[in-house]
Amino acid sequence: MILGGGFAGLWAARGLRRAAVDVVVIDRQNHHLFQPLLYQVATAALSPAHIAAPIRKVLSRQKNARVMLGEVVGIDAGARTVSIAGQQPVAYDYLIVATGVTHSYFGNEAWARHAPGLKSVDDALEIRRRFLLAFERAELQGDPEKRRAELTFVVGGGGPTGVELAGAMAEISRMSIPRDFRSIDTRTARVILVEAQARLLMAYPEDLSQRAQRDLERLGVQVWLNTRVTGVDERGVSTGAERLEAQNVFWAAGMKASPLGAMVAESTGAAMDRAGRVMVREDLSVAGYPSVFVAGDLASLMDAKTGEPVPGVAQGAMQMGAHAARIIWREVAGVRGGVGAPATPDRPGFRYHDKGILATIGRGKAVGVINGVHVKGMFAFQVWAFIHVLFLIGFRSRIMVLAEWIWMFFFFDRGARLITGQATGAGEPGTIASATALAVGRGPGASGHEPAPAESAVTTSAVR
Amino acid sequence: MILGGGFAGLWAARGLRRAAVDVVVIDRQNHHLFQPLLYQVATAALSPAHIAAPIRKVLSRQKNARVMLGEVVGIDAGARTVSIAGQQPVAYDYLIVATGVTHSYFGNEAWARHAPGLKSVDDALEIRRRFLLAFERAELQGDPEKRRAELTFVVGGGGPTGVELAGAMAEISRMSIPRDFRSIDTRTARVILVEAQARLLMAYPEDLSQRAQRDLERLGVQVWLNTRVTGVDERGVSTGAERLEAQNVFWAAGMKASPLGAMVAESTGAAMDRAGRVMVREDLSVAGYPSVFVAGDLASLMDAKTGEPVPGVAQGAMQMGAHAARIIWREVAGVRGGVGAPATPDRPGFRYHDKGILATIGRGKAVGVINGVHVKGMFAFQVWAFIHVLFLIGFRSRIMVLAEWIWMFFFFDRGARLITGQATGAGEPGTIASATALAVGRGPGASGHEPAPAESAVTTSAVR
Numbered sequence: 031m032i033l034g035g036g037f038a039g040l041w042a043a044r045g046l047r048r049a050a051v052d053v054v055v056i057d058r059q060n061h062h063l064f065q066p067l068l069y070q071v072a073t074a075a076l077s078p079a080h081i082a083a084p085i086r087k088v089l090s091r092q093k094n095a096r097v098m099l100g101e102v103v104g105i106d107a108g109a110r111t112v113s114i115a116g117q118q119p120v121a122y123d124y125l126i127v128a129t130g131v132t133h134s135y136f137g138n139e140a141w142a143r144h145a146p147g148l149k150s151v152d153d154a155l156e157i158r159r160r161f162l163l164a165f166e167r168a169e170l171q172g173d174p175e176k177r178r179a180e181l182t183f184v185v186g187g188g189g190p191t192g193v194e195l196a197g198a199m200a201e202i203s204r205m206s207i208p209r210d211f212r213s214i215d216t217r218t219a220r221v222i223l224v225e226a227q228a229r230l231l232m233a234y235p236e237d238l239s240q241r242a243q244r245d246l247e248r249l250g251v252q253v254w255l256n257t258r259v260t261g262v263d264e265r266g267v268s269t270g271a272e273r274l275e276a277q278n279v280f281w282a283a284g285m286k287a288s289p290l291g292a293m294v295a296e297s298t299g300a301a302m303d304r305a306g307r308v309m310v311r312e313d314l315s316v317a318g319y320p321s322v323f324v325a326g327d328l329a330s331l332m333d334a335k336t337g338e339p340v341p342g343v344a345q346g347a348m349q350m351g352a353h354a355a356r357i358i359w360r361e362v363a364g365v366r367g368g369v370g371a372p373a374t375p376d377r378p379g380f381r382y383h384d385k386g387i388l389a390t391i392g393r394g395k396a397v398g399v400i401n402g403v404h405v406k407g408m409f410a411f412q413v414w415a416f417i418h419v420l421f422l423i424g425f426r427s428r429i430m431v432l433a434e435w436i437w438m439f440f441f442f443d444r445g446a447r448l449i450t451g452q453a454t455g456a457g458e459p460g461t462i463a464s465a466t467a468l469a470v471g472r473g474p475g476a477s478g479h480e481p482a483p484a485e486s487a488v489t490t491s492a493v494r
Numbered sequence: 495m496i497l498g499g500g501f502a503g504l505w506a507a508r509g510l511r512r513a514a515v516d517v518v519v520i521d522r523q524n525h526h527l528f529q530p531l532l533y534q535v536a537t538a539a540l541s542p543a544h545i546a547a548p549i550r551k552v553l554s555r556q557k558n559a560r561v562m563l564g565e566v567v568g569i570d571a572g573a574r575t576v577s578i579a580g581q582q583p584v585a586y587d588y589l590i591v592a593t594g595v596t597h598s599y600f601g602n603e604a605w606a607r608h609a610p611g612l613k614s615v616d617d618a619l620e621i622r623r624r625f626l627l628a629f630e631r632a633e634l635q636g637d638p639e640k641r642r643a644e645l646t647f648v649v650g651g652g653g654p655t656g657v658e659l660a661g662a663m664a665e666i667s668r669m670s671i672p673r674d675f676r677s678i679d680t681r682t683a684r685v686i687l688v689e690a691q692a693r694l695l696m697a698y699p700e701d702l703s704q705r706a707q708r709d710l711e712r713l714g715v716q717v718w719l720n721t722r723v724t725g726v727d728e729r730g731v732s733t734g735a736e737r738l739e740a741q742n743v744f745w746a747a748g749m750k751a752s753p754l755g756a757m758v759a760e761s762t763g764a765a766m767d768r769a770g771r772v773m774v775r776e777d778l779s780v781a782g783y784p785s786v787f788v789a790g791d792l793a794s795l796m797d798a799k800t801g802e803p804v805p806g807v808a809q810g811a812m813q814m815g816a817h818a819a820r821i822i823w824r825e826v827a828g829v830r831g832g833v834g835a836p837a838t839p840d841r842p843g844f845r846y847h848d849k850g851i852l853a854t855i856g857r858g859k860a861v862g863v864i865n866g867v868h869v870k871g872m873f874a875f876q877v878w879a880f881i882h883v884l885f886l887i888g889f890r891s892r893i894m895v896l897a898e899w900i901w902m903f904f905f906f907d908r909g910a911r912l913i914t915g916q917a918t919g920a921g922e923p924g925t926i927a928s929a930t931a932l933a934v935g936r937g938p939g940a941s942g943h944e945p946a947p948a949e950s951a952v953t954t955s956a957v958r
Contacts, residue, residue, distance in 0.1 A: 060913040077541035079910035086674035096676040099630040151914045166563040210550035212560040446543035449524040450615045
């Protein structure tokens with residue numbers, strides 16, 4: 031049984047396609063989401079359907095796999111069952127928990143309504159809605175000070191997501207939309223990227239951090255380093271002594287494990303790290319429970335070779351999912367009749383193969399490390415585009431996304447500049463809520479929002 | 495000033511592009527929506543961005559046009575002002591009201607939450623969500639009777655929208671998704687189209703109604719004619735004495751004018767028809783108020799030549815918008831200094847040019863009348879596809895939609911099978927709500943929904 035249809039869950043399911051097991055994938059979303067491109071939905075470049083594929087569809091030819099849409103509410107590692115809301119507990123032989131992590135407000139959950147994060151399709155559409163509405167409100171705003179607050183965009187967190195969001199927002203305000211407005215000059219919008227550390231992209235080498243910062247600043251982004259956000263409210267952001275009036279704050283900082291991590295820990299006694307991720311053994315199983323694996327971002331593991339933590343990136347998740355699947359397949363094939371037999375000490379340990387890292391900053395701008403070589407600028411951007419299109423699931427998505435990108439590259443035109451979802455929250459005809467939002471700054475649709483945690487559940491298990 | 499960025503409003507704005515006027519388009523959505531293809535979003539074939547374009551973007555090169563996102567809350571035809579929520583009243587010289595109509599529950603507004611209609615992007619995403627969730631719930635449902643209710647889809651209203659929705663839903667359940675499910679045979683899903691009249695597509699000739707019915711029945715749709723829906727609740731539909739257990743009801747019947755119609759009537763004393771549409775003079779202006787026009791579906795008008803009502807279709811709306819613009823342009827150019835001068839009796843009357851009607855039923859199936867010739871089957875389908883792609887706004891949308899259609903035609907694969915928006919209504923992390931929905935049949939996200947009326951506001955006016 032696999033909990034979570036992300037990269038780790040899907041790669042685990044695929045890794046078991048020839049194994050003599052029944053694979054059950056449980057997720058609370060019906061779609062696998064290509065997270066690395068989610069910021070492009072938030073910034074109106076792509077539609078959700080470009081980067082999301084129904085998990086059922088992805089696994090439809092895998093005869094031994096079935097997909098359940100459901101919310102996992104409990105794990106009993108002793109009884110080997112998983113409880114799903116509204117269903118009978120489901121028994122498993124092997125369990126792979128791969129429900130990932132989400133951003134974190136460092137205990138200040140009240141910030142969430144003012145500073146949405148980016149983990150699900152709904153999150154991305156909410157960010158897109160707020161971002162586009164800001165310009166609409168500014169166009170109607172007569173008061174210069176309020177207009178300036180409407181046109182101030184703050185992104186908290188200078189990791190890849192924050193860098194990509196800030197870069198795209200600056201690019202849109204400078205290149206895509208100036209001609210569409212009459213009262214405001216959208217090029218005067220301020221995009222401020224706030225990072226608590228001394229440089230952006232802490233996971234990258236220092237020269238690339240500096241290059242990313244310079245590229246962002248050229249796009250018009252203000253980069254505030256060594257700056258910790260101490261408060262977020264409906265009118266702006268506080269950073270220690272300073273106060274920034276901003277009607278638009280987005281969150282891309284911190285890390286918090288899916289609640290499934292705590293469920294695993296509670297049931298198995300496994301240790302969690304500070305972010306709530308589950309500490310796993312070298313083979314990705316939980317100490318004392320060889321039939322329970324944790325894979326992907328939810329797993330906390332030191333790489334035996336480098337002594338560094340395995341980074342929480344897509345390629346790591348794919349490799350972990352495939353690794354757990356390989357162990358299960360081997361044991362099921364080798365120990366016939368011995369399902370659930372105690373783990374043999376000869377299980378292979380997980381080794382992370384770092385193929386490289388890449389982050390985009392804007393049109394024709396990216397930084398990264400590939401096979402130890404630092405790449406930047408247009409070349410890095412092209413490699414980035416090539417790799418991301420390659421890994422998109424489904425041939426159809428690949429050509430559609432490529433077409434959108436080529437169009438956008440040449441015409442600066444973004445295909446998905448729609449403000450939707452205005453009816454959320456109030457249960458009233460949507461656009462009335464939105465008109466109110468327009469008048470008073472923030473409407474019920476906006477203020478009632480809390481980003482959904484990113485987890486999703488999948489257990490692949492089985493065997494006979 | 496133009497209220498509404500639909501076909502009538504946009505065509506009016508474009509018709510004034512060379513006139514010496516300031517054009518203001520007010521809408522409560524930021525996008526123009528290509529309504530004729532909205533059912534394809536509801537049935538997961540297209541993404542919203544394929545058929546919607548930002549009004550700003552459409553008018554960005556028209557220097558004399560500006561766009562305001564806002565909700566019209568009042569019209570004062572005497573003072574020549576329009577009130578927008580949260581804004582100062584805006585003065586106009588000429589006003590074109592083109593905010594359209596929506597479906598109607600015939601006074602049973604309580605049905606709305608159980609039987610969403612299809613007018614906005616949000617409506618379409620809600621229908622898509624419910625339609626796709628039904629199969630997910632059925633896959634987990636052990637009780638055969640409940641499973642049957644989950645797999646029963648009722649569409650109320652046998653007009654073009656109802657026919658297109660029912661046809662697409664049957665096609666998906668028969669062709670696109672059977673392989674993706676393990677416990678259920680999606681081909682057993684019942685799609686029932688309920689129509690109060692004696693035949694489908696009342697606006698079409700009788701032989702085409704019969705052809706449409708036969709095509710639908712071949713796809714597996716059950717067509718119930720002469721059947722009036724007398725009740726809709728959370729468990730199904732009542733039709734007089736009969737009771738139909740169905741977890742999925744969609745509404746495509748009736749017609750109700752946008753509330754702006756009543757505002758115009760109140761301020762000008764104009765008569766309204768039973769649906770709330772404004773009776774206009776032959777030149778599309780309101781009796782006694784030559785500076786106020788009503789165009790598009792919101793206008794109620796007999797065609798002087800045929801004696802028939804002008805039908806509420808996209809081409810009629812475009813023609814009306816252009817007609818009103820032409821009158822304004824002429825008067826502004828001719829009667830210099832005489833803005834708002836009493837209407838000259840020589841204003842041309844509106845003549846509707848019927849270029850044909852077309853409705854699709856499914857893959858390779860359509861019916862229609864073009865220049866008096868009845869067309870059906872694959873030929874009609876090809877004409878339909880050609881015309882609809884041609885009229886899509888923006889070259890980008892055209893090629894993308896064409897690509898999606900070609901793909902779908904050959905592979906039966908739909909590109910946008912995403913269940914999103916689960917967080918609506920509750921203000922809680924979305925997927926928890928959805929999991930509950932899964933367990934108990936309908937979740938808070940689903941039940942809190944009320945479709946937004948379709949109106950949108952635009953006044954184009956101006957002149958100096």
